[in-house]
Amino acid sequence: MKILLVCAAGMSTSLLVQKMEKEVKPEDGEVIIKAVPMEEFEENIGKFDVVLLAPQISFKKKPFTKIAEEHNVPIGCISSIQYGRLMAKEILKSAYDLVKK
Known part of the structure; x- marks a missing residue:
């Protein structure tokens, strides 16, 4: 799965990308996460x-x-709380859920 994170400048989201990558499990298969500015x-x-x-x-x-x-x-928004707290596991799950719909 390939996940695109879009933010204002792409910098703060790069921290989130790193945390999300650490949450990927082997059973998830290959997961590519990239952050870009809008x-x-x-x-x-x-x-x-x-x-x-x-x-x-x-x-x-x-x-x-x-x-x-x-x-x-599919496209979704990350909640302010999840983003601010870098809740990578929950954000990753929301990406998976959007693809399953």
Whole structure:
């Protein structure tokens, strides 16, 4: 599974990527997680299975959902609490859940 995290600048989310990678279990198979700034969303969307938006850009969900639907990629928002506390396990689970829908 390939997970795309999108945030304002891509920096703070890189810490989250590292924590999420540590939560991946062998039975999950290959999981690739990448963080990009919102300006790079469109050029990356077609390469991923699911997109999660950081809370600071949740206002972009509606326009980004339109683009994601063209690529059949589910999209969701990370809650402020999960993001702020770097709750990697829970965020990873939400990505898995979005793909299963």
